[in-house]
Amino acid sequence: RDLAESERVVLAPHLGSATVEARGVLREELGEDYLVALNLVSAAPDWLRAINAKPGNLGLDLRGGVHFLLEVDMQSAIRGALEQKVGDMRRFMREQDIRYRGTTLEGDAIELRFADEQQRSQALDGLRRQHDALAFRQVAIGEQPALVARMSEQARRQEREQALEQNITTLRNRVNELGIAEPIVQQQGEQRIVVQLPGVQDTTRAKEILGATATLEFRLVHGTRSAWRQAAQSGDVPFEARLYERRNGQPILLARDVIVTGDQIEGASSTFDNQSGQPVVAVNLNNAGADRMQDVTADHVGDRMAVVFIENNVETKTVDGERVKERSRTEEVINVATIRDVLSNRFQIEGLGSEEARDLALLLRAGSLSAPIEIIEERTIGPSLGQDNIDKGLMSVLVGLALVALFIPLYYRAFGLIADVALGVNLVLVMGVLSVLQATLTLPGIAGIVLTVGMAVDANV
Structure with a gap:
């Protein structure tokens, strides 16, 4: 049957195990303009829907689905914040014409080396004003005057809280992109997140989308092809550049400074280029990103700009009986193009496959x-197990109700019959309130209803 629900169409064929195959066919036929997702559809009769009655929501243990417990890598969150501050420091010192010999990030400390004491003092005054969350210390590295900056404990705590909050928001956005109804995404402890996706059958797809940490960086291309090859062979990379690898395996040098990052992208969609017919991702930047992109491209018309695809992964392995986290970071140049005109808040990214473009657009939107x-x-709970829980829960309520309904009239006579009628009304009201409030009914909730049967009849008497 087809149900038109606002801006979506629900197809409810009786296909059983062929539902996943049907979804694949629909995705291929409808293309990128539609989101096709697996879900469960209400079996409420038409007369109930006609009076705007809504079915109650079922929890994961009754409906079936998948439960994930996620742990946020707080160490990477702190390091990411420090890397961003390093970039800000470099930009500040260049703008103020402060001569420095280099900046490095060693563990949780930022080291800045200067040409002389005067340059260090000038930098220290400005950096302290801009980065009040960092504690600066004057040291000497070798014979060079230097500064060492560390993040305060309060700033670390704030970064961890912000990382957890941002991840929860992002995960909720990604779940919404998957088209899953009534999901649960909530914090557990200081660095864990619980995600429950009722009715989900394609768990592999859900894991890929939830766990993906893909983002983008836009950087200017540095040097020539011969310089790229020489840097790759000798390992001697210019200070103002970084060595990357393109998808074809060829080396390329990119500017150390980032123009725009994925955090400044507020919209993305997968489409096809009108001229080449190849998959592309159309990107919209926020105001800050658009201003930065416009300023840089205005000064570099005719130069080349690269798009870097970045993915961070965390994997736990057992080494000598202990669980050890291994972190990996993949950085790949997916596109290099010449800046033909000044760019602003809208442009497109090429060089991706169709599936890659879809996933990247989804992640950037979320x-x-x-x-x-x-x-x-x-943990995965199959629909059959969920239905079994419903059947057993319903049976327990009916058995409890029948025993109480038989015992009370035998003991209280006519007043017992009145109490039984009130008990039935009570159960109807409980289920009605659950439906009106769109509360979620779980297996412990059914146990609570069984307890209510015994308690309510006593109150009625």
Whole structure:
């Protein structure tokens, strides 16, 4: 049957195990303009829907679905914040014409080396005003005057809280993109997130989308092809550049400064280029990103700009009987293009496959995770087990109701019959309130209803 619900169409064929195959066919036929997702559809009769009655929501243990327990890598969150501050410091010192010999990030400390004491003092005054969350200390590295900056404990705590909050928001956006109804995404403890997706059958797809930490960086291309090859062979990379690898395996040098990051992308959609017919991702930047892109491209018309695809992964392995987290970071140049004109808030990214373009657009729309996450627990409850819980729960309510309904009239006579009628009304009202409030009914909730049967009849008497 087809149900038109606002801006979506629900197809409810009786296909059983062929539902997944049907979804694949629909995705291929409808293309990128439609989101096709698996879900469960209400079996409420038409007369109930005609009076706007809504079915009650069922929890994961009754409906079936998947439960994930995710852990946020707080160490990567802190390091990401420090890397961003390093970039801000470099930009500040260039703008103020402060001569510095280099900046490095060693563990949780930022080291800045200067040409002389005067340059260090000038930098220290400005950096303290801009980065009040950092504690600066004057040291000497070798014979060079230097500054060492560390993040205060309060700032670390704030970064961890922001990382957890940002990840929860991003995960909710990603779940919404999957088209899942009544999901649960909530915090558990200081660095864990619980995600419950009722009715989900394609768990592999859900894990890929939830755990992906893909983001983008836009950088200017540095040097020539011969310089790229020489840097790759000798390992001697210019200070103002970084060595990357393109998808074809060829090396390329990009500017160390980032023009725009994925955090400044507020919209993305997968489409096809009108001229080449190849898959592309159309990107919209926020105001800050658009201003930055416009300023840089205005000064570099005719130069080349690269798009870097970045993905962070965390994997837990057992080494000598202990669980050890291994972090990996993949950086790949997916596109290099010449800046033909000044860019602003809208442009498109090429060089992707159709599936890659879809996934990248989805992740960019939902926002990037501020820190990698790891799935440390996964439980899948099949629809058959959920239905079995419903059947047993319903049976327990009916048995309890029948026993109480028989015992009370035998003991209280006519007043017992009145109490039984009130008990039936009570159960109807409980289920009605659950439906009106759109509350979620779980297996412990059914146990509570069984308890209510005994308690309510006593109150009625």
